[in-house]
Amino acid sequence: MATPQVIIGAQTLHATGYAMGIINDGADAVAVTYFGDGATSQGDVNEAMVFAASYQAPVVFFCQNNHWAISEPVGLQAHVPIARRAPGFGIPSVRVDGNDVLACLAVTREALARARSGGGPTFIEAVTYRMGPHTTADDPTRYRDANELEDWAARDPLARLAALLDSLGLLEADYSDSVKAKADAVAAELREGCLSMAEPVPSDVFRHVYSAPNTELDRQQDHYERYLASFAQAPQEGPR
Ligand SMILES: Cc1ncc(C[n+]2csc(CCOP(=O)(O)OP(=O)(O)O)c2C)c(N)n1
Incomplete structure (x- = not known):
């Protein structure tokens, strides 16, 4: 996994370059890059798609459309569904319910198989919703409707998956508790890792x-x- 970076959308270029390297090496691998709806307005993302299509690079562009780029609603930057832009670059695309874990898995597997078999890049738009503020400095109550939040809360992807497993008789209480405990431990470890990081020097x-x-x-x-x-x-x- 490459390091995350803060220049919105630049990781799509890194992934495309990496995927071009995969072709050079003849390796059996695929690069997957994740970014937001706002990132698709950046030149970097569009340049990455031009290169990926030109070289038929084994890269999957996974756009997490959470409806907001800080306070900018997605409809302001995208007058057509974002997934519809990719075919203009010669990249097949799919729009998926981003709160449906299994649907996201299925389209990702299909994209990986296409890339592995020499079929080039795929663009996935997973439609979801940013439930919290963008950062601790953001106050979304200033620009969005609380009702919208309620609608999306009812589509919580984890609750939906749990309901599905439960309906199939696959969600035993012990298992459910152990998953929750493991998730809490991973979150605690991540927080601890962040808080104990050494202060960087400018150089x-x-x-x-x-x-x-x-x-x-x-x-x-x-x-x-x-x-x-x-x-x-x-x-x-x-x-x-
Ligand atoms: C090139 C660049 N421009 C502006 C910013 C400031 N910025 C940080 S996050 C953000 C919005 C990102 O929105 P989106 O791509 O939808 O991702 P999300 O955070 O919602 O997942 C902006 C404009 C930045 N980090 N990099």
Whole structure:
């Protein structure tokens, strides 16, 4: 799994490049990239689709359409369903109920099989809803209707899957409890891992860019470190 990054949609380019590498290596692998509805407005995502189609790269574009890009409703950026854009790039696409776990699994498997058999990229639009705020700095009550939230709460994908398993007599209480305990443990471990991460220093942005030393990057890092150090040497302003 590649590291997540904060430039919206850029991971689609990374995945497409990786998939082109898979072709070069003749490897039996597929790159899958996940992004939001807002990301589809970015140039990066569109460029990735051009390259993926041109090279018939084994990549799956999985768009999680949760209806909101922070406070921007999806309808503002997409006047047709997002899945309908992909065929314009020559990429087959499918729109799926993103709150149906098994439907998402089925379309992903189909896309993986297409990519593995040389059929190139697939675009999946999974329609869902962002139940919480975008970040802790966001207050969605300022821009969206509480009724909408209620409708989507009733379509909770985990509750739906549990109801299905239960109806098939496959959801035993012990199993259900053990899944919940495991999920809580994974969440606790993730939180602990995040909170105990070492504070990065600014020049860390230069690390992990290339696997081998790169003189141009070294020069930039050196320049940046000297620039940062210049603040420490600057004369301090005295009290007024
Ligand atoms: C290139 C770029 N522009 C703007 C931002 C600021 N930003 C962070 S998240 C976000 C909205 C993303 O919406 P979406 O792609 O729908 O993903 P979601 O977070 O809803 O899953 C924006 C605009 C950014 N991180 N990168």
